[in-house]
Amino acid sequence: MPALVSLSGLSWSTPDGTPLFTDLDLTFGPERTGLVGRNGSGKSTLLHLIAGDLPSAPDQMRISGSVAMMRQEALKRPSDTIADLFGARDALRLLYRAEAGLADAGELAEADWTLSTRMEAALLRCDLAVEPQTPLAALSGGQRSRAALAALIFAEPDFLLLDEPTNNLDRAGRKATIDLLQGWKGGAVIVSHDRDLLEAMDAIVELTALGATRYGGNYSAFRQRKAKELDALERDLVHAEKVRDEAVRRAQEAAERKARKDSAGRNGRAKGGKPKILMDAAKGRAEASGGAAARLRDTRREAAQEALADVLQRIEVLQPLRMDVPATGLPSAKPVLRLDGVTGGYGPERPVVRDLSLNIVGPERIAVAGPNGSGKTTLLKLITGEIKPHSGVVEVAVPFAMLDQHVGLLDPMLSLRENFQEMNRGAGQRAAHAALARFGFRAADALRRAGELSGGERLRAGLACTLGGTPPPMLLILDEPTNHLDLDGIAALEAALAAYDGAVLVVSHDAAFIDAIKPHRTIHMREWPSSRSARE
Structure with missing residues (x-):
């Protein structure tokens, strides 16, 4: 078998x-x-x-x-x-x-x-x-x-x-x-x-x-x-709505005609121009004919409504994933990041990053590539100040936000609104709700605890809390941002980054994602016999 x-x-x-x-x-x-x-x-x-x-x-x-x-x-x-x-x-x-x-x-x-x-x-x-x-x-x-x-x-x-x-x-x-x-x-x-x-x-x-x-x-x-199916469903939906609207329009017109005829009949009976027996017979024929026509219209209207309902049952109703990113206003010549001869890691005897120099100016997009263990995440920690370099200079000249794949900046015990207010001191509840809504967390969603979110929702919430503030950071640092996103979430993130006018520094092994954000340069981390460095 x-x-x-x-x-x-x-x-x-x-x-x-x-x-x-x-x-x-x-x-x-x-x-x-x-x-x-x-x-x-x-x-x-x-x-x-x-x-x-x-x-x-x-x-x-x-x-x-x-x-x-x-x-x-x-x-x-x-x-x-x-x-x-x-x-x-x-x-x-x-x-x-x-x-x-x-x-x-x-x-x-x-x-x-x-x-x-x-x-x-x-x-x-x-x-x-x-x-x-x-x-x-x-x-x-x-x-x-x-x-x-x-x-x-x-x-x-x-x-x-x-x-x-x-x-x-x-x-x-x-x-x-x-x-x-x-x-x-x-x-x-x-x-x-x-x-x-x-x-x-x-x-x-x-x-x-x-x-x-x-x-x-x-x-x-x-x-x-999938695209062909969605196109066909959209055409079916437009046709079904058109048929339904036409059936409703005809029923309304028939009802209005009947009302005018009934009004004319009542006026004629009041004037008494014809024998009552003839008028009653005419009224009976009109009512019988009108009742049959009404039943036919009702049948057609119900059929049109059922056809529309059938199409709607085949369409998944989804809340669109959108991340509306406000402008940073980063000037094109503004110095953003400077690394000069940086060597560092977790021990001076075996530095993970060795003699690395890097400058980012204006809204540049830099991708950091390299095999596992080559020091990419260590480099980000040196830039954000989480660890200090053994030698060299690290200068970040603009406000920045760092998001790792687990979005560790969110407190899992706090609500999204509370997380936003923790990261954006002075922001009121209304501003927090407005910022979260721009990233798809509307009304009661803003009161959900961060620890209850899926991986994709956490990343979206992290972006809302960092980019949703006023003003938003001019440098966004991302460490494997697509690891826990579904395909729709990745597409939404790519669209958000396409609209972001700040500088981006991203570590990712997702080749399709890197292609989508169109980096200006790629820093290739490489291994050394006893330490590691990088090259462009």
Whole structure:
């Protein structure tokens, strides 16, 4: 029997009773399927249901074949090693005992003599050369993600379940992941907003408030078909509204004609120009004819209304994601940032950034690129003053705001309005509400606690609290801003940055995002034998 995941009438609600999806019918076969949708649409929950982490009714899910899921939480246990990710700690310990001559005959018979070689091969497939005893805490976030993917491949399941597998990966890691999946012969269901990764899919499934829709082909094919569907729905909606309005107009005109005739009939009866029996007969015929015509008009009006309702049921009603950024007024010749011979990091004996000089003038856009561990985030911390340089000069000449991928500047225990007022001293409640509304947080949304927001909502709230003040900062520093955004959120951020007239310094491995914001220059961080530096 071929590997298959079949969902039939699957429903799931959040603990507060909010339905994520209802009566979901889906089938995943031995192909690579990208799962897309807005934050909160239930993508990760669906993966956990398939993996068996959440209970479902037996008749709602049928799985033939083995399933393995890449779990981000498994990468956060500080005492674990690479061997623990592979589930091979005990088997490797036995091999080490055997190599040391300490194993007995029974243990030697149980030893998996090819284990180390197969683990090394799986790690190399993910562009990672580390020993099995390496602690996860010694690896960067991107290295841990690659190690988890290698462990998943090593298990050789029929289905891979991956939730944002390229988050925290540099461009080399993203390419290695895409290459690995392109060579994968089993089934794979992948939640991602990485447009390059989605281009490598065989099919795209979109989760919306209306359910799930499958599209054959990669992300570009999905976008083309989606655009055609939306255009067709828009035409259907315009036609249905036109037919409905025409039916209402005709009914109103008929009602007005009838009223005029009834008025004329009453006037004629009052004058008494005809025998009463003839007038009563004429009145009866008119009423019968008028009643039939009214019923026909009502039928047509109801049919038009039903046709309009049918079209509306096929249209997902979404609140547009907009981020309205006020002008900073940054002059084109204004010095913004100066780094002169900066060397720094977390220890003077091994600086992460070495002898780096950089100047930003006016509304320049600078991208910072480089592999994981090359010092990009350290550079941002040197610029913002979070850490001090060992040598050199760092001067920020304009007000700035820094947003990391977790938007750590927001206090999770405070409401959005309170966070805004904390960052914009002197701003009243009305100003806070107005600024938050420009970024899509209207009315009661401004009273939500920051800790309750999704990743995409947190970034939008962080932008609202920093750029929504008066005056807004003239320099915006972003560290992997797209990591927790859905595709609509990324598009909204790109549009907001296109309208922003200040300077931008951004670290991102998302090539499509970097292309969209059109940087004037790119700083390439590079590794040194004992330290690191940068070049343009």
